[in-house]
Amino acid sequence: MNTPEPAKNHTNTEEIIKKLPKLEQHIHIVGSTKPETLLGIIEDNGVEMPFKNLDDVKKFFQYGDFPHFLNVYSTVNDCITEPKYYERITYEMLESEAACNVKHVEAIFSANDHVRRGLDYDEMLDAINKGIRRAKRKWGITCTIRIDLVRNYGPEVAAKELGWIKKKGDNIVAVDLGGSENGFPPEPYEKVYKKASDLGLRLVAHAGEDAGPESIWGAIKTLNVERIGHGVTAIKDPTLLKEIKSRGITIEACPTSNLRIGAVKSMKEHPIRGFIKQGIRVSVNSDDPPMFNTDINNEYIQLHRELGFTVDELMGISLDSVETSFLPEKRKNELRETFLREHRELKRG
């Protein structure tokens, strides 16, 4: 029997990585809007946009720099003129996730981005859950929601949002604090997070993406988070790494997003290996996939190509993503068994 050539080996490994079972812990619903989806929405609502066809939208989605990304993101927000579009965006996001063999998604919903534009919270939440139910029927994929309180709106708005969740919290399992880290530290959200915890919500915050370790310290000490979104700059502070480890906090890594936004200079410099070496659990996620020209398969493949992660190591990460998800124990057990079975089958070839 001939020895397979290295190049072919490489491709085979990537094919296996694509088929690995996965769980997504960090994806923004709006940020997952595909060019095709956006075009469909514009055609439906007739919003004036400078796109004539799909190629125009695809060109617009090409990542340029951070201000351009923000422009794409807010343009999509502007196009969501009715709650019903959330059903389509969510359904098509889950379609892409299912195609990457993702079994469960924890999707981020920045409700106030739309409430301030005049949309109704209850109707949007219903539309998202409708998209989730349809996707589950079609592909068996499940999805829960976490509300991004968006730090730029201030703690009073965040407290108001908790009120909405308390009244209608269908399928909402957690709160998050996205938005601009610089100028909006986590400390003023202490009371809101305490209240969220009292409501039974799980706690996450974006931190250490465009601000230093102090932002992560704040999220840990004042907000008591269980998971950190991004957490890149933690690597600069050995004491912080120890604290993250001892508290059992998970880092939701989003490698391509970090690279595009400039939080890391190259994929080879991404600190994910450093976190794992410290004994910190990580998950691998796609953040805003079409806007960063990625998907969760590509995230796993990048770790293999650029940082030498083996299939077994990646399988370990995907299993950890199940353990550190906000799913109930019963569903975790089911997923763990499914993941291990599929992994064994993939190894057998």
Ligand SMILES: [Zn+2]
């Ligand atoms: Zn994010």
